[in-house]
Amino acid sequence: MTDIRSDSLPMPDQARLLAMLRSTGVEHSPAQSSGADTRPQERHAMLSYGAVTGLLTGLLLVLALAGLMLGSVHIPAPTALGVIVNAVLGMELVPATWRDVYTTIIIETRAPRVILAGAVGATLAATGMTIQAIVRNPLAGPSMLGVSSGAATGAVVAMRWGLVGLGAFSLHLSAFAGALVTLVSVFWVARTGGSMSPTRLVLAGIAMSSVLGALTSLLVLTSPDPQMAARVLFWTLGSFGSAQWKLLPLPVAALIIGLGVMLVQARRLNLLMAGDESATALGLDVNRFRQSMFVLTAALTGVMVAVSGVIGFVGLIVPHIVRFLVGADHRRALPVVALVGASFTIGADMVARSVISPLELPVGIITALVGGPFFIWLLRRDAKGRHA
């Protein structure tokens, strides 16, 4: 007669493994490789994490250099490199055999533009990845929080009434104010009884977006300025054309602080993917964490939209590409998503500048033209996977 309850586990090694699980780490000794294999195994990836990061850093540098070279005036690579090296070192290490105007073009126009594009792309991509974790939906993105629409409304207010007294950056400041007001509203709408469910957060964002979108349209259509619609459309589609050194500190600081916080919280972001109850049982104060991450991502989105307009699809598409490359663990994925996001927007901005040069297209058109079809492909692939 067999007692089903005390039947031993079907593992030859169970006692040793259980003992291992009981260990507190103080008396830690590496796993003996007798019996079951407990050695760490490499992921079945084609490339290691280090190689992927290295390649993508290289890609970012190449694109940044191309961003300095290309434009209405083509500047050869050695010249562009020389200008940058001299500027960074503050002395003429590379003999300046080029025309002075090249230095001016690169330092005054193209360098801040490349930095702005990179900072915005990196932040939007990292923000998108974090938002997807906090609403537990890989198809979410920064524009879903309603903050972009709020920024657009703020920008239109500034365009219509000028908001004198705010100086050269009145447009950006007004857009950021719009984003902040929206952030607070969405937060207030989405929060019930101290908790903020992913569904409510998404619904609150969508509702605020449509209200603000209507408000923006109203302001545009009732404006006495016949050029208003075109200006608003151009701004809404996003551009790095306003890049200048004075504008850079805010988005760059936002990138460094925002990405830093996300990296510190990467382990907790992972827990959110497990589901709210499991995350709680795994030691996370889910409500508080989701709320603080919402405020962080919404504020970052607000800063980026305020300086560059609404650049769609970066925060949606890039996280997908990155998870495909290095997996969904935020500790690995967040640094890579920033690299790829920066590369994506710098590349898109180059295309936007060159297609109808010397005029330029809004960069949002390029990112949407590339991102939209990719998103559709992703959805189709997903649909097939489910029915397979």
Place this chain on the structure above:
Amino acid sequence: MSLHPGRLCLEGVSFAIDGRDLVSGISLNAAPGEMIGLLGPNGAGKSSLLRTIYRTNRPTSGQVRVNDMDVWQQSAGWTARHIGAVLQDMPADFPLTVSDIVAMGRSAHKRLFETDSDHDRTLIDSAIALLQLIPFKDRLFHTLSGGERQRVLVARALVQQPAVLVLDEPTNHLDLHHQIQLLRFVRNLGVTVIAALHDLNLAAMFCDRLCLLYKGRMEALGSPEHVLTTERLARIYRIEATLTRNPRTDTVWVMPS
């Protein structure tokens, strides 16, 4: 907090939403290493009661204590280091591998920004080996079968090194072989277990004591023989049942008719 059996004590635990009691006045002491089966028809309050243990439902009155510490006075991290939970919510649709998910169990033991040590990796690999998941280590979670997924979630709870393991209907969606394998496994772990179960016969077979809930109240607590009576099965489960014994395990066997 290192996978040594702990003492779980519920004292007059009640939980209400909008003034409606979902659980009222439940008191229960689980000795270290004991396995307790939580029974009751749908809506009896099993999950609501378990949620008060793993810090999702704050009791409106009463206390939940683990090793004499009030769970709700401790941090979420402390709770996660003492209580592991295998729940019904599944990881969202992200490309998470089995290793990624098991590794989540170490979070509560880590400070922010602290990386996984050799010790963490040993624990993760041991849990994966113990649950026979080595071949699935790098597989994506959502490509696994129901039984494999459940084993991954158990492995994740084990690397928390809990003193108490909470299981909410762990045998849902599992075939009979996997149901028995899973219950036998947690029984032999040597931690204190409280599990909501639907299968009365499996509960009688594997649990030391059963706790029968009905409309949020405790109807009975004790050995399977004591708790499972024809009278209660008729009144609470609304079934006419004959009670006999399983000749191989010598445990109560409920035969509905």
